[in-house]
Amino acid sequence: GNSVTQMEGPVTLSEEAFLTINCxxxxxxxxxxxxxxxxxxxxLQLLLKATKADDKGSNKGFEATYRKETxxxxxEKGSVQVSDSAVYFCALRSGAGGTSYxxxxxxxxxxLTVHP
Amino acid sequence: xxxxxxxxxxxxxxxxxxxxxxCEQNLNHDAMYWYRxxxxxxxxxxxxxxIVNDFQKGDIAEGYSVSREKKESFPLTVTSAQKNPTAFYLxxxxxxxxxxxxxxxxxxxxxxx
Numbered sequence: 150g151n152s153v154t155q156m157e158g159p160v161t162l163s164e165e166a167f168l169t170i171n172c173x174x175x176x177x178x179x180x181x182x183x184x185x186x187x188x189x190x191x192x193l194q195l196l197l198k199a200t201k202a203d204d205k206g207s208n209k210g211f212e213a214t215y216r217k218e219t220x221x222x223x224x225e226k227g228s229v230q231v232s233d234s235a236v237y238f239c240a241l242r243s244g245a246g247g248t249s250y251x252x253x254x255x256x257x258x259x260x261l262t263v264h265p
Numbered sequence: 266x267x268x269x270x271x272x273x274x275x276x277x278x279x280x281x282x283x284x285x286x287x288c289e290q291n292l293n294h295d296a297m298y299w300y301r302x303x304x305x306x307x308x309x310x311x312x313x314x315x316i317v318n319d320f321q322k323g324d325i326a327e328g329y330s331v332s333r334e335k336k337e338s339f340p341l342t343v344t345s346a347q348k349n350p351t352a353f354y355l356x357x358x359x360x361x362x363x364x365x366x367x368x369x370x371x372x373x374x375x376x377x378x
Contacts, residue, residue: 153307158294185369190272190371190372191371191372192269192355192370192371192372193308193355193357193368193369193370194369195366195367198366204316238307238308240307252310252313252323253367254307255305255307255308255309255312256307257305257306258305258306258307
């Protein structure tokens with residue numbers, strides 16, 4: 150079945166540091182890949198997505214590239230801010246075909262804390 | 266403003282009682298979903314509904330029930346059969362099933378003692 154593995158957290162950085170959160174996946178076919186962000190006490194918000202190999206998703210300074218050869222979708226940001234402190238979830242959605250089409254599978258989440 | 270409403274934000278119940286969590290959306294979305302979130306774990310799908318009067322079990326449906334009598338509403342009942350009901354519950358919706366984006370509500374934190 151499908152699965153998503155994120156790097157162990159929590160991650161603690163100083164403001165303006167470089168961020169990488171690793172995400173690897175296992176899936177059949179051609180899944181779409183997502184990063185969601187959850188601020189304290191809130192629901193999830195879609196941060197960025199990529200729907201095919203070599204696509205780069207980007208939003209609010211965050212980027213992630215769909216690497217089919219390494220089955221990875223690592224999240225990066227060049228200079229984090231205190232306001233980026235949140236929980237980040239990597240997720241995949243199955244491609245067309247099969248009984249699991251459309252279902253989202255999530256990683257366990259990575260807590261990011263950014264200090265001034 | 267269009268969006269997904271979940272109420273209440275915090276809910277407390279005694280063990281052995283059924284409890285119903287509300288989820289309402291005014292986005293005119295056909296599909297709706299319920300997820301459970303536990304500390305250190307990703308979200309797990311409980312139930313989903315692609316259309317009114319139809320719903321399907323997700324990965325962890327045991328001890329839960331749902332109904333979809335209206336397009337806008339997808340309430341989740343946590344029954345006394347659910348062995349470990351304390352969790353954060355998130356509702357989501359999408360225009361259709363399959364490839365369309367899912368939008369999430371703010372969540373309800375249920376504590377059962």
